[in-house]
Amino acid sequence: MMKGLFKSNMAIMIVFTAVVLTAPIWLAPIGASYPDLLQKFAIFGVFAIGFNILFGLTGYLSFGHAAFLGIGSYTAVWSFKLLSMNVLPAIIFAVIVAGVFSLIIGFISLRRSGIYFSILTLAFAQMSYSLAYSVLTPITNGETGLQLTLKDPRVIDGMVGIPVTDSLPSTNFFGIAMSGYEGFYFCAVFLIIAFYVSLKIFRSPYGMKLRAIKSNQTRMKYTGFNTRPYLLSAFVISGMFAGLAGSLMAVTDPLAGAERMQWTASGEVVLMTILGGMGTLIGPLLGVGIIKYFENIFSALNDAALHEIYNFLPLGLENVMVAVSSPFVGDGWHLTLGALFMIVVIFLPGGIMEGFSKLSRVFGKSGHEATEDVVSESSSKTEGEK
Numbered sequence: 082m083m084k085g086l087f088k089s090n091m092a093i094m095i096v097f098t099a100v101v102l103t104a105p106i107w108l109a110p111i112g113a114s115y116p117d118l119l120q121k122f123a124i125f126g127v128f129a130i131g132f133n134i135l136f137g138l139t140g141y142l143s144f145g146h147a148a149f150l151g152i153g154s155y156t157a158v159w160s161f162k163l164l165s166m167n168v169l170p171a172i173i174f175a176v177i178v179a180g181v182f183s184l185i186i187g188f189i190s191l192r193r194s195g196i197y198f199s200i201l202t203l204a205f206a207q208m209s210y211s212l213a214y215s216v217l218t219p220i221t222n223g224e225t226g227l228q229l230t231l232k233d234p235r236v237i238d239g240m241v242g243i244p245v246t247d248s249l250p251s252t253n254f255f256g257i258a259m260s261g262y263e264g265f266y267f268c269a270v271f272l273i274i275a276f277y278v279s280l281k282i283f284r285s286p287y288g289m290k291l292r293a294i295k296s297n298q299t300r301m302k303y304t305g306f307n308t309r310p311y312l313l314s315a316f317v318i319s320g321m322f323a324g325l326a327g328s329l330m331a332v333t334d335p336l337a338g339a340e341r342m343q344w345t346a347s348g349e350v351v352l353m354t355i356l357g358g359m360g361t362l363i364g365p366l367l368g369v370g371i372i373k374y375f376e377n378i379f380s381a382l383n384d385a386a387l388h389e390i391y392n393f394l395p396l397g398l399e400n401v402m403v404a405v406s407s408p409f410v411g412d413g414w415h416l417t418l419g420a421l422f423m424i425v426v427i428f429l430p431g432g433i434m435e436g437f438s439k440l441s442r443v444f445g446k447s448g449h450e451a452t453e454d455v456v457s458e459s460s461s462k463t464e465g466e467k
Contacts, residue, residue, distance in 0.1 A: 090280055093362075097276055101269050105262065113374055116261045121373050123268035124329045127275045129353045129365035131322020134282060135315050136351070137360035140295035141194070144347045145186065145202030148209040149179045149320040151342030153327025155213070155220070158227045158337040165237035166250045168259055168267070172328045179324020180317055187316035191309065194298070206347055213339040226338035252332050264333045271329060275322060276362070282318075283362060291315055292360075356425055358432025367433050375418045382410035 100107075104122070108114040113122075128150060136142055153175040160171035190201040213221040221227055229249050239245075252259040259267055282288045293301055294308050301308055331337055340346075353372055358364025387403040387410065394402060409417040429435045 090284065093280060094273075094277055098273050101273055102266070104269075105265075111374075112378055116265050118373065118377050119262075119265040120268050120329075120333045121377070122370060123265060123272045124326050124333070125350070125353070125369045125373060126272045126366050127268075127329065128323055128326035128350055129357075129369050130272075130275045130279045131319045131326070132350045133354050133359060133361075133365045134279060134291075134322070135319035136354055137365070138283070138288060138291035138295060139312060139315055141191075141312065141316070142199045142351065143190075143202040143316075143319070144199050144344060144351070145190075145204075145206035145209075146319065146323045146350060147342050147344065147346035148186070148206040149183055149323035150327040150330075150346060151209065151213060151337070151339065152182050153179045153324030154331045154337035154341055155227060155327075156324070157328040157331035158229070158335055161229060161235075161252065161331070161335055162227075162233040163236065165235055166243075166252050167237070168252050168254050168328075168332045170237070171252075171331065172271075172325065175324050175328030175331075176321050179327070180321040183317045183320025183324075184313070187313050187320070191312050191316060203344060203347070206342060206344055210339055210342040210344075213342055221337070221339060224339065226336055229335050252335055259332050268329050268333065271325060275325070276366075280362060287311070295360075352422065356422060356432055358434030361432070361434045364432050364434040371421070371433075372418065375414050379410050379414040379417060380412070386410075 101123075104119055105114045108119070113119075128146075132143070132146055156175040156178045157168075157171035160174050164170050186202070186205050190198055190205065193201060214224060231247070231249065235243075235250075238250075254267060257263055257267075282291075290311050294311060298308055327337075327341065330341070349372065353368035354365045355368070356371060357366065357368030384403055384407055387406050388399065391399045391402045391406075407413075409420075425432060425436075429439075431438070
């Protein structure tokens with residue numbers, strides 16, 4: 082029964098949609114239910130899902146996806162400045178522009194594979210960062226970042242008679258403000274759509290070909306199969322997802338800066354994907370949740386908060402536990418994340434989802450099969466879905 086449930090796309094989407102839309106409820110006990118953090122979960126979830134289509138399915142490791150994230154943000158902000166504060170045109174233009182740039186960069190970078198491909202994408206990302214930071218300042222506003230101003234024309238808003246006020250307008254979706262929980266649910270809708278697209282790709286003949294390229298591209302070429310169009314299309318799709326994530330950043334906070342194009346942003350999504358489990362449907366989202374939770378919650382903990390956590394212990398033991406825990410929270414949250422990442426890489430090379438897969442074996446064969454269907458999406462089960 083469980084096996085059949087997880088083989089159904091509709092069942093998976095119903096469960097996933099319910100989990101995402103009820104996130105403010107079940108994340109409240111761990112202090113992660115406030116809108117800003119929920120928005121980050123959704124936005125970086127879209128980013129990681131797109132990155133996983135390239136890295137997880139083809140094995141091509143890109144260190145340049147932050148460039149498309151930044152391009153999406155800049156495009157969206159320019160749409161707000163020139164056209165309208167309605168977020169729909171901004172998102173459409175951001176995805177298209179990011180797709181064009183990813184087509185150009187992918188066409189060049191995919192002439193190489195392995196570490197050479199990774200270095201090429203890193204070079205493009207750093208070039209994009211340098212251009213945005215110091216060269217294309219009339220377009221990007223340099224280190225200050227691109228922001229809204231009172232003098233922005235906003236042509237479409239003027240045509241439909243939206244009044245000009247003395248304060249900066251806020252982004253909206255046909256009158257619904259994109260802040261607070263409204264902003265989260267708007268981003269959550271795109272996260273659900275992104276997950277559905279990823280699910281369809283994973284369970285399609287196209288996804289099988291991408292996995293075959295990852296498994297043995299040389300053998301496929303020997304059989305006369307042209308792998309390049311598939312790799313390029315996967316790169317473009319992944320870049321468009323990154324552009325969508327960048328536009329959603331601008332939707333919730335109408336500002337675009339060059340820092341979104343730094344190599345560290347690309348490295349972050351790599352860590353998210355590996356930590357959760359590359360090549361799996363849910364793994365990258367788990368990685369996003371863990372890293373963003375550590376970044377926003379663990380980094381805010383201090384000695385006073387630790388004393389409140391351990392106040393049920395005797396005073397002496399409480400002080401010891403606070404002294405031991407203190408280096409791993411606050412400014413030391415990277416230490417905790419680094420230790421977790423080392424443990425996962427050493428003992429669970431397939432990420433956290435591999436751990437879930439191993440645990441499922443304890444509960445019998447049926448549980449194992451159901452989990453493995455979601456975790457690895459094996460080619461034999463894909464044929465069964467067909």
